[in-house]
Amino acid sequence: MIIGEQKPLEEIMNLLGDARRVLVVGCGTCVTVCFAGGEKEAAILASALRMKSKLEGHPMEVDEVTVQRQCEWEYIDPLADRLKDYDAILSLACGIGVQAMNERFPEYVTLPGLNTTFLGLPEEHGVWVERCQACGDCILGLTFGICPIARCSKQLLNGPCGGSQNGVCEVSSDLPCAWHLIWERAIKFGQVERLLEVQPPKNWSRSRDGGPRKIVREDLRLPREE
Amino acid sequence: MTEAFEPRILAFCCHYCAYAAADLAGVMRLNYPTGIRIVEVPCSGRVEVSEILHAFEHGADGVMVAG
Numbered sequence: 573m574i575i576g577e578q579k580p581l582e583e584i585m586n587l588l589g590d591a592r593r594v595l596v597v598g599c600g601t602c603v604t605v606c607f608a609g610g611e612k613e614a615a616i617l618a619s620a621l622r623m624k625s626k627l628e629g630h631p632m633e634v635d636e637v638t639v640q641r642q643c644e645w646e647y648i649d650p651l652a653d654r655l656k657d658y659d660a661i662l663s664l665a666c667g668i669g670v671q672a673m674n675e676r677f678p679e680y681v682t683l684p685g686l687n688t689t690f691l692g693l694p695e696e697h698g699v700w701v702e703r704c705q706a707c708g709d710c711i712l713g714l715t716f717g718i719c720p721i722a723r724c725s726k727q728l729l730n731g732p733c734g735g736s737q738n739g740v741c742e743v744s745s746d747l748p749c750a751w752h753l754i755w756e757r758a759i760k761f762g763q764v765e766r767l768l769e770v771q772p773p774k775n776w777s778r779s780r781d782g783g784p785r786k787i788v789r790e791d792l793r794l795p796r797e798e
Numbered sequence: 799m800t801e802a803f804e805p806r807i808l809a810f811c812c813h814y815c816a817y818a819a820a821d822l823a824g825v826m827r828l829n830y831p832t833g834i835r836i837v838e839v840p841c842s843g844r845v846e847v848s849e850i851l852h853a854f855e856h857g858a859d860g861v862m863v864a865g
Contacts, residue, residue, distance in 0.1 A: 612848060619851035 573693070574602040574666045575700045576609060576686040581620055584662065587683045591632065591660035594621065596685065597651065597673065598638035599665035606700055609664030609686050611638040617664065617685065642669030648676055655680050691722075708778030708785060714771065716757035721774075723750035729771040805859035806833045810849070812842040812865030819864075833859075841865065 579587075588594060596614045604610025614636040625632040637654070639647045642665035651673075655661060661680055663670040666688040673682035690702040705722045711729070712719055721727050725735075725743040731751030735742030739752040758764045778785075811817035817838045823830065839845055842865025850861045 612846065615846075615848035616851060619848060619855055623851070623855055 573605055573691070574668070575606045575689045575692050575702075576603045576666050577689050578608050578613065578617065578664070578686055579684070581617075581624060584617070584621070584683075584685055585624060588621075588632070588660050588662065591658075592630075593658045594618075594632050594634045594660045594662055595654065595658040596621070596634060596636040596662045596664060597642065597682070598636060599642040599663075599669050600638055600640040601643075603665060603669075603686060604638075606694070609666075611636075614638050614664050617662075642666075643672050645672070645676060648673060652677065705779075707774070707776070709775055711771075711774070714766070715754045716761065716763075718750055718754045718757065720750045720754065723748075723753075729774055804831065804833045806857060807831075807835070807860045807862060808853045808858045809834060809836045809862040809864055810839050810842060810845045811836050813838055813840050814865075816842070816864030839865075 596618045598611050598614030618634040618636040621634045641647045661682040662685045663682050664685045670684045691704040692700050692702040695701045702722050707721050732749050736749035741747040741749045758767050842863050845863050853861045
């Protein structure tokens with residue numbers, strides 16, 4: 573899922589500027605699960621904004637609403653009639669949700685309340701780790717299910733490098749070496765020969781090097797009027 | 799002469815322990831300050847951060863979660 577972190581309150585206040593009526597829009601999907609921008613977080617932030625603005629002598633009216641998924645038109649369309657009542661819209665969705673709001677409601681500026689951080693999973697309660705960089709050309713089948721693009725600091729296709737010591741990456745003592753983990757898996761499955769084949773440079777054109785990406789599935793598209 | 803500060807405290811009390819203790823205090827005719835308001839909750843784990851903030855927003859000087 574997409575992992576996000578709420579921006580500091582001071583930064584959010586600066587983004588909101590002179591707005592007096594603010595709508596905080598939470599998202600009920602990824603950022604709810606990572607406790608960054610769901611219904612509860614929207615209520616807490618709205619309360620914090622009301623109190624801070626009051627203490628600073630220019631009280632804001634802050635309401636909140638949470639939609640199931642801010643990155644799909646169907647879920648945000650019902651907000652259309654509400655937005656006119658506010659000076660500023662603050663989205664607690666990931667960057668996709670913020671842009672969906674701006675795209676769907678271009679007459680309003682929707683501001684980001686989160687920093688979208690990475691694609692990952694909760695390793696344990698309160699700990700999220702990166703697992704995918706959406707490179708567009710998955711190599712997990714070559715690396716025994718451990719992604720060196722997301723988890724190796726150098727994104728090596730042939731590893732480990734000399735910076736790997738006792739299974740730990742030189743970048744940080746709490747960062748496991750992805751290639752060490754890959755080799756451990758290869759040994760476990762008795763298939764180390766698969767790692768001896770040198771991998772050529774990765775084709776990055778399927779990643780961001782080819783510019784913003786797009787998928788078109790003609791079999792799923794609705795018929796268009798001529 | 800200014801009035802002495804009397805804090806307004808909201809206490810979220812668990813039905814099974816803290817609220818029962820407050821009940822017992824009443825039965826024993828023990829006094830506690832008038833600025834304390836008790837909200838009985840089925841479990842103190844039920845209390846949300848937003849509810850604590852709500853209390854502060856509406857004038858509480860302190861919030862106690864007892865359970």
